[in-house]
Amino acid sequence: MTSFLSTNWREAAACRFEDPELFFPLGEDGPSLRQIEQARAVCHRCPVMRACGAWALRHGESDGVWGAMTAGERRSLRLDRLPRRAP
Numbered sequence: 001m002t003s004f005l006s007t008n009w010r011e012a013a014a015c016r017f018e019d020p021e022l023f024f025p026l027g028e029d030g031p032s033l034r035q036i037e038q039a040r041a042v043c044h045r046c047p048v049m050r051a052c053g054a055w056a057l058r059h060g061e062s063d064g065v066w067g068a069m070t071a072g073e074r075r076s077l078r079l080d081r082l083p084r085r086a087p
């Protein structure tokens, strides 16, 4: 069983045989959108997508597509988990 805490999940990663640059677009809009969608397509057929995304969130990975999430999406998720300040 793949643990969300270990890094053994990398051995089953669908991106092992892909060009790593596919997962590191220069931005998150404009011409980068097509690249992001191609990376997501690989992630969506990856057997360890959840473990990968959890690892990236836990380690604050600030660049690239991990677990089908862009850096901006992960940042938004982390901010959503922060306690809200009183107005």
Ligand code: SF4
Residues within 6 Å of the ligand: 010, 013, 014, 015, 016, 023, 042, 043, 044, 046, 047, 048, 049, 050, 052, 053, 065, 066, 067, 068
């Ligand atoms: S979810 Fe995507 S980035 Fe993560 S291991 Fe799988 S293919 Fe690679």
